[in-house]
Amino acid sequence: MFATAARISIDVHTIAASASLLALTLVAAPAAAETADPAPATAQAEPGDKGIPDIVVTALRREESSKDVPVAVTSISGDKLDVLNSSGQDVRFLSSRTPSLQIESSFGRTFPRFYIRGLGNTDFDPNAAQPVSVVYDDVALENPMLKSFPVFDLANVEVLRGPQGTLFGRNTPAGVVKLDSVKPSEAAGYNGYASISWATYNSVSAEAAIGVPLGGGFSFRASGQLQRRDDWVTNTSTTGVADKKLEGYRDLAGRFQLGYSSGDFNALLNFHGRDLVGTPRVFRAGLFKQGSNDFSPGFDPSKVALDGYTSQSMTQWGTDIRLDYHLDGIGTLYSVTAFEQAKVESTGDIDGGNVYVFPALGLNNALFPSNTGGITRPREFSQELRFATDDFGGFSAQAGAYYFHQRLQYHEYNYAFPASGSRAADNNQNIFHNNVNENYGIFASIAYKVGDAFTLRAGGRYSHDKREDRVSGYSPNIFPPTPALPILRKADDGDFTWDVSATYVLTPEINLYARVATGYQGPAIQDRVTFGSVPSVAKKQTTISGEGGIKGTLFDRAVRFSFDGYWSRTKDLQLTAVGGGSNSASLINADHAIGYGVEAEFDARPVPELTLTASGSYNFTEIRDPAIGVGPCGSLCTMIDPVVGGLAKIDGNDLPQAPRWVANVTARYGVRVGDGEAYVYTDWAYRSSINYFLYEAKEFRGRPLLEGGLKIAYKMDNGLEVGAFARNITNQIRSISAIDFNNLTGMINEPRIIGGEAKFTF
Numbered sequence: 001m002f003a004t005a006a007r008i009s010i011d012v013h014t015i016a017a018s019a020s021l022l023a024l025t026l027v028a029a030p031a032a033a034e035t036a037d038p039a040p041a042t043a044q045a046e047p048g049d050k051g052i053p054d055i056v057v058t059a060l061r062r063e064e065s066s067k068d069v070p071v072a073v074t075s076i077s078g079d080k081l082d083v084l085n086s087s088g089q090d091v092r093f094l095s096s097r098t099p100s101l102q103i104e105s106s107f108g109r110t111f112p113r114f115y116i117r118g119l120g121n122t123d124f125d126p127n128a129a130q131p132v133s134v135v136y137d138d139v140a141l142e143n144p145m146l147k148s149f150p151v152f153d154l155a156n157v158e159v160l161r162g163p164q165g166t167l168f169g170r171n172t173p174a175g176v177v178k179l180d181s182v183k184p185s186e187a188a189g190y191n192g193y194a195s196i197s198w199a200t201y202n203s204v205s206a207e208a209a210i211g212v213p214l215g216g217g218f219s220f221r222a223s224g225q226l227q228r229r230d231d232w233v234t235n236t237s238t239t240g241v242a243d244k245k246l247e248g249y250r251d252l253a254g255r256f257q258l259g260y261s262s263g264d265f266n267a268l269l270n271f272h273g274r275d276l277v278g279t280p281r282v283f284r285a286g287l288f289k290q291g292s293n294d295f296s297p298g299f300d301p302s303k304v305a306l307d308g309y310t311s312q313s314m315t316q317w318g319t320d321i322r323l324d325y326h327l328d329g330i331g332t333l334y335s336v337t338a339f340e341q342a343k344v345e346s347t348g349d350i351d352g353g354n355v356y357v358f359p360a361l362g363l364n365n366a367l368f369p370s371n372t373g374g375i376t377r378p379r380e381f382s383q384e385l386r387f388a389t390d391d392f393g394g395f396s397a398q399a400g401a402y403y404f405h406q407r408l409q410y411h412e413y414n415y416a417f418p419a420s421g422s423r424a425a426d427n428n429q430n431i432f433h434n435n436v437n438e439n440y441g442i443f444a445s446i447a448y449k450v451g452d453a454f455t456l457r458a459g460g461r462y463s464h465d466k467r468e469d470r471v472s473g474y475s476p477n478i479f480p481p482t483p484a485l486p487i488l489r490k491a492d493d494g495d496f497t498w499d500v501s502a503t504y505v506l507t508p509e510i511n512l513y514a515r516v517a518t519g520y521q522g523p524a525i526q527d528r529v530t531f532g533s534v535p536s537v538a539k540k541q542t543t544i545s546g547e548g549g550i551k552g553t554l555f556d557r558a559v560r561f562s563f564d565g566y567w568s569r570t571k572d573l574q575l576t577a578v579g580g581g582s583n584s585a586s587l588i589n590a591d592h593a594i595g596y597g598v599e600a601e602f603d604a605r606p607v608p609e610l611t612l613t614a615s616g617s618y619n620f621t622e623i624r625d626p627a628i629g630v631g632p633c634g635s636l637c638t639m640i641d642p643v644v645g646g647l648a649k650i651d652g653n654d655l656p657q658a659p660r661w662v663a664n665v666t667a668r669y670g671v672r673v674g675d676g677e678a679y680v681y682t683d684w685a686y687r688s689s690i691n692y693f694l695y696e697a698k699e700f701r702g703r704p705l706l707e708g709g710l711k712i713a714y715k716m717d718n719g720l721e722v723g724a725f726a727r728n729i730t731n732q733i734r735s736i737s738a739i740d741f742n743n744l745t746g747m748i749n750e751p752r753i754i755g756g757e758a759k760f761t762f
Helices: 002-006 012-026 080-082
Strands: 073-078 101-104 113-116 132-136 139-142 154-161 174-180 191-199 203-215 218-229 231-236 249-262 265-278 313-325 333-348 371-388 395-414 428-450 454-474 487-507 512-521 524-526 537-538 541-554 559-579 584-607 611-623 647-649 661-672 677-686 705-716 720-727 735-739 745-750 754-759
Touching: 073 080, 073 559, 073 611, 080 154, 080 661, 080 677, 080 705, 113 132, 139 333, 203 754, 454 524, 487 524, 487 537, 487 541, 524 584, 537 559
Parallel strands: 132 174, 537 584
Antiparallel strands: 073 154, 101 113, 132 139, 154 174, 191 203, 191 754, 203 218, 218 249, 249 265, 265 313, 313 333, 333 371, 371 395, 395 428, 428 454, 454 487, 487 512, 512 541, 524 537, 541 559, 559 584, 584 611, 611 661, 661 677, 677 705, 705 720, 720 754, 735 745
């Protein structure tokens, strides 16, 4: 039954879902064919405009030109966002597309892990705390699984680098990824689009949106997305219960927004949902040759040998209401009330093989079978009240309060082997987690313009976290020591974070800025008890960061640029020691870690037909704690770090998943042809080598990765666009993560995808 559920093919349901999305907008097209889609904040410049359009961001919770914001921020929208998000990808498509940003997952589409300037968390448990916050339509999503909501019908994406502890709160010491959907607008009239693409492995991506004015101040916008792909990896195993085809998915999501505007009052109701069925990330036993990070002989990306259960599904929905009321001559009061929940089932054959031998070297070989799964149910409620003053002679302020409550329940299973084909019969570990996380904060921020050149800003926030994790169930003493159940762990702490910044107008086109800011990540609990783990608690971590930069435009807006340098120190860095000889997981605090680097971005339009972008970063990170050690790999790997008393000494190591170099470039060239524009768009993203774990081993050092894309399209004046595209055009295959406890197991990036697409905008 589970194997059947995980297989995906183009069937009546897929066709019907695609047709529904397209019909959503096409029914209104005749009435609105001459109404333009509202331009996003960073719209593509018109062919007759020689300059690069200004970027308007909301990094400081107000609409401002990015040049005036004393924060390292990148905004992606328009053609660039559309191209990068083609071929049925999830939010991981943003990885390496902005300076200092990495995103990876060992769960596939349901559990992205974010890293900015090297700070992140490799923990794979559902209660993992991440130092990068994802804010989707003004709602901060805490649980990593909720952060995976699909990316569609977006006005723009903003990546804020560095601590954002004042206006965005705790768990933002590394930064914020902010996603904003297109909003309904009565003034915009009828507008929308419908698009569909087909590509390699029967990859289908269908997306549609429609905005409709209802009169009387009301308007709505409905949008949806369907992404699906055939199972393209063949399971060659002739034993066990694993599916014979893997790596496919069907991911359906939708959003409905109802807006109301009357004078100084605005209201926006947002309801969204998602339904995903597929297979989890494929783990590949013996992917690495012992003594190097080369792939083992015989490796084929389209083949694997698994014998354990493999399934994944996710249902998610949420709703929020945003209200604002402007008091004339005083300011605006904002309220955001939100509720999010999901149910995620994910089961994987984490040993990655089907042959059990010692030593476990070579493709498909493992020391022992390991098949785990679980059902996770996060529920989150949040409420924010914020008041932003009008400008009073160069002075403005914001202040507010925030409340967050999360209940996280998850059910872990570990399956015995040989499998009988019945999951209930095979389950020999049955663990229940019931976790509660509560946070409240109060904050204030001020800005004052001193004369014509200087603007000073400062802010502060107090946040308090309270966590309580209960573990119960049955866990046999397979990997001692196994704690007696039930067990309870608690954590309770808070912190005051602040920021101070200054902006100086060097010329009307160029600004200088400097900023010092602190960030806070609340105390965390790792409540894993399987595979010999014992629940552990990590105290809060705090970050202080200083940065300075220059932003502006040159040559009559033909070039836009930003450049910054930063330094940071994170005290009591929370680290999750995962894997090792028994696949355990525990939380520890390192004394501190430091980071420093430079980041740069350039946009250029040398001629009206050509738009170029380039950005890059250098990030140095280092763990500093002479006393700290973690369990080394249990997979016959070749350790580089010294092992003392059974622990690998990690003092001086880079943070995991933290490449020194990240770079990306894009180029768009378009010319008028007949009643439209023909254009070519190419994009390339590079990241240097990475370390997968806290310790260093030859096999677990990821090679540099370069991925490129190409799109050739014709955009007609009537709103119709047709084109062809390719992603990972060179088909460069690299390992991007690993599992270290059983054998030399790894996971790889997406293969080359080539396809065609059509889009109609009205």
